[in-house]
Amino acid sequence: MARAVSTQRKALNTTVAWTIGLLIFFPILWTILTSFKTEAQAIASPPIFIGFDWTLENYAVVQERSNYMRFLWNSVIIAGGSTILGIIIAVPAAWSMAFVPSKRTKDILLWMLSTKMLPAVGVLYPIYLLFIQMGLLDSRAGLVVVLMLINLPIIVWMLYTYFREIPGEILEAARMDGASLREELLYILTPMAVPGIASTLLLNFILAWNEAFWTLNLTAVDAAPLTAFIASYSSPEGLFFAKLSAASTMAIAPILILGWFSQKQLVRGLTFGAVK
Amino acid sequence: MATQHSRSAARLMMAPAVILLMGWMLVPLTMTIYFSFKRYLPLRGGDLGWTGFDNYVRFVTSTAFWPSVQATLVIVGGVLVITVVLGILLAMLLDQPMWGQGVVRILVIAPFFVMPTVSALVWKNMFMDPVNGLFAHLWRFFGAEPIAWLSEASMTSIIMIVSWQWLPFATLILLTAIQSLDSEQLEAAEMDGAPLLKKFYHIILPHLGRAITIVILIQTIFLLSIFAEIFVTTGGAFGTRTLTYLIFQRVLESQNVGLGSAGGVYAIILANIVAIFLMRIVGKNLDA
Amino acid sequence: MGRIQLKKVTKSFGEVEVIPPLDLTIEDGEFTVFVGPSGCGKSTLLRLIAGLEDITSGHIEIDGTDATNVPPAKRGLAMVFQSYALYPHMSVRKNIAFPLRMAKLDQAEIERRVNGAAEVLNLTDYLDRRPGQLSGGQRQRVAIGRAIVREPAAFLFDEPLSNLDAALRVGMRLEISELHKRLETTMIYVTHDQVEAMTMADKIVVLRAGNIEQVGSPLDLYHSPRNTFVAGFIGSPKMNLFEGPEAQKRDAHTMGVRPEHITVSDSDGLWSGVVGVAEHLGSDTFFHIHETGLADTITVRVDGEVSFKHGDRIHLTPREDVIHRFDGKGLRLA
Numbered sequence: 001m002a003r004a005v006s007t008q009r010k011a012l013n014t015t016v017a018w019t020i021g022l023l024i025f026f027p028i029l030w031t032i033l034t035s036f037k038t039e040a041q042a043i044a045s046p047p048i049f050i051g052f053d054w055t056l057e058n059y060a061v062v063q064e065r066s067n068y069m070r071f072l073w074n075s076v077i078i079a080g081g082s083t084i085l086g087i088i089i090a091v092p093a094a095w096s097m098a099f100v101p102s103k104r105t106k107d108i109l110l111w112m113l114s115t116k117m118l119p120a121v122g123v124l125y126p127i128y129l130l131f132i133q134m135g136l137l138d139s140r141a142g143l144v145v146v147l148m149l150i151n152l153p154i155i156v157w158m159l160y161t162y163f164r165e166i167p168g169e170i171l172e173a174a175r176m177d178g179a180s181l182r183e184e185l186l187y188i189l190t191p192m193a194v195p196g197i198a199s200t201l202l203l204n205f206i207l208a209w210n211e212a213f214w215t216l217n218l219t220a221v222d223a224a225p226l227t228a229f230i231a232s233y234s235s236p237e238g239l240f241f242a243k244l245s246a247a248s249t250m251a252i253a254p255i256l257i258l259g260w261f262s263q264k265q266l267v268r269g270l271t272f273g274a275v276k
Numbered sequence: 277m278a279t280q281h282s283r284s285a286a287r288l289m290m291a292p293a294v295i296l297l298m299g300w301m302l303v304p305l306t307m308t309i310y311f312s313f314k315r316y317l318p319l320r321g322g323d324l325g326w327t328g329f330d331n332y333v334r335f336v337t338s339t340a341f342w343p344s345v346q347a348t349l350v351i352v353g354g355v356l357v358i359t360v361v362l363g364i365l366l367a368m369l370l371d372q373p374m375w376g377q378g379v380v381r382i383l384v385i386a387p388f389f390v391m392p393t394v395s396a397l398v399w400k401n402m403f404m405d406p407v408n409g410l411f412a413h414l415w416r417f418f419g420a421e422p423i424a425w426l427s428e429a430s431m432t433s434i435i436m437i438v439s440w441q442w443l444p445f446a447t448l449i450l451l452t453a454i455q456s457l458d459s460e461q462l463e464a465a466e467m468d469g470a471p472l473l474k475k476f477y478h479i480i481l482p483h484l485g486r487a488i489t490i491v492i493l494i495q496t497i498f499l500l501s502i503f504a505e506i507f508v509t510t511g512g513a514f515g516t517r518t519l520t521y522l523i524f525q526r527v528l529e530s531q532n533v534g535l536g537s538a539g540g541v542y543a544i545i546l547a548n549i550v551a552i553f554l555m556r557i558v559g560k561n562l563d564a
Numbered sequence: 565m566g567r568i569q570l571k572k573v574t575k576s577f578g579e580v581e582v583i584p585p586l587d588l589t590i591e592d593g594e595f596t597v598f599v600g601p602s603g604c605g606k607s608t609l610l611r612l613i614a615g616l617e618d619i620t621s622g623h624i625e626i627d628g629t630d631a632t633n634v635p636p637a638k639r640g641l642a643m644v645f646q647s648y649a650l651y652p653h654m655s656v657r658k659n660i661a662f663p664l665r666m667a668k669l670d671q672a673e674i675e676r677r678v679n680g681a682a683e684v685l686n687l688t689d690y691l692d693r694r695p696g697q698l699s700g701g702q703r704q705r706v707a708i709g710r711a712i713v714r715e716p717a718a719f720l721f722d723e724p725l726s727n728l729d730a731a732l733r734v735g736m737r738l739e740i741s742e743l744h745k746r747l748e749t750t751m752i753y754v755t756h757d758q759v760e761a762m763t764m765a766d767k768i769v770v771l772r773a774g775n776i777e778q779v780g781s782p783l784d785l786y787h788s789p790r791n792t793f794v795a796g797f798i799g800s801p802k803m804n805l806f807e808g809p810e811a812q813k814r815d816a817h818t819m820g821v822r823p824e825h826i827t828v829s830d831s832d833g834l835w836s837g838v839v840g841v842a843e844h845l846g847s848d849t850f851f852h853i854h855e856t857g858l859a860d861t862i863t864v865r866v867d868g869e870v871s872f873k874h875g876d877r878i879h880l881t882p883r884e885d886v887i888h889r890f891d892g893k894g895l896r897l898a
Binding site (some may be wrong): 167169170172173174175176177178179183187188191192 | 614616635636637638641642643645646647649650651652653662663666667710714
């Protein structure tokens, strides 16, 4: 909107927006700040905002006591594995729905979406039982499969909306130019789809990273990712604000950074292309 | 646009995704329905035979059922109202010209990327703790008696936490929708002399209608199944036991699988009612 | 070589038959234009020839060999798409080289052909740019370049100028015509714009609802349209077509007079009417005449500036030797 706005008006907007923005962000900021305090400073009354002795001690303790690296590694494997597996399965499906649509394409897409609506708790026990019987309980492989399945509809949808933006004429041109199906995928479609695939990857990695129903219910010790690691702090004996903050900061920092890159894709991915 | 050859290739390429999702849907669903007609207590005798609709009746007649429905509705409703209303206001604010718009946007969106267990624990301890929480400090500063948030105002607390997580989502989607508003429309309204409030009611709000509907539907789907936020805060106590949490307790804590499965079937039906509306909108969008 | 023959070709999408049985021969080196209103099946026909759509029945022969089941790339045809369909992630050079790379030509040969095409199309300075950095006309040239380098048996153009602005369109029209003169390769060109058809074609194929209404040279179509549809479609401004006593006087159900074949006078003439809108183009003037008793509006084209005003009553006389007569079914009477 190219409208003339007075400087005062802009200044007012800026002040209000920044105040609200900082207020919303404050819990995260507070957590990060607290993670650098000593336990005593963390619960000091009145609270100390900046003027404390910065220390990295909490991070060392958290790592040492709870083997943070193992949980982190589990999170990376589970979120990364399920996303990559999902993409591998979804790319051909989304490709064919976008470029060779049939009368049933729309129904299939909607049906896929409907599986996403299935409340997890409704199928908790069957999955739990199947996991026990297949020896998958508390295994990373099991969680990779489950998280892949719950995110597969979103992955297919996102890729589908991206692929649909690639004009069909370009693929036809490639066919006229003598490209085989393999060459078409390799030289034309993939390079053009890379941005879309990357965004899909990113958003689904975030969703899988933060997933906290199956990760809490299907893991115990070995395969527990960061969601479960943090949940273990809910027991009273774990109540050390500074250490909790350090653990929390470590759990959310990677995803906050990734998330900021994926704002735009977030809208598309979570509304199934209904809002762009 | 296709030839016969590409059509059969397409079907083959779709197969893995379709088959996997079909299995993911049908196998557990069938098992849940199967268990729901059984008296099945894995730790207390296992499979004790068929009971017909007994579990379904017992689930809804148990004293925990109606309170859990109420808790679910209050949480979902409360969060929806807060996130949609604040979301619209925030989106309109962020659409205004200002300095550092990009940074503010990032600040507002950040909570969405915080994993549910972290946000629940941070709120629970560092803000809502009756002794050391920031709120307690704030209350004391104003001379008030600190509140034991999660026991005395448990529902309010949960709604606050969940709203904080979902406000970014609502804001972001509504902001995207506002930005797609044709500025010529607003300029035309300005030429016609419409005051700000009229512009909001007659142009901005109708334009946002679809986006608001989508926010409501998608959030409802996710909110119906919030789990971690309750799991690490109240553990379902103090009136915060939602339908999802109740079923979880029946299945995994008290290991009454038959009863829990009947509850699961109710939850599936409930989610599907919401889903139908969402699918209609999404489906319409597909044709466009 | 590029002689293309369609024999009893049909195309149906599900139940809907978009091309009823159709026979057509396009001679080697000919510039053929498929023209017709939107939805007439002209693009579908082109895509059938290209192999991008399967034909439902019939045969397509290219240079005497059956190409019905040959995949698009093996037909030796090159296509220029309406949206140009350039590969956005490749430079102009790579775009033009792509079909040659697919054909596994050696690098030196690719280089030679790409540079040759770039020179012909004035693209030499742009070879390392991406399509996104080019203007509409330049993109169009890249698309043509990508077609040329393959040295195809025939070029297929699918409304290639419809995305360009009016001024550029005239320029590109000339360039494509010149290209045809130089290459002497068969070209099939689809358009809905009869001006493009008239100015470029050796042979025009007028289509309506999948049917061929008439095939002929531009002047054939202009002078002796086979039916009222072709009569109304070819020529600008459109031919005046009307029924009634004037037509019956000439033993016809419908008669047609082109606007340029009517003379106007302020004193006397065969018909009379009132001037409505006058469009002054400088070189000539179009009058829309009302109240003639023939049709709602009769369009007249007069050379140069003529000073009739809105509301003037004037007199019209058709040139009897170029009147078109049609029967009750709309077919031309000899």
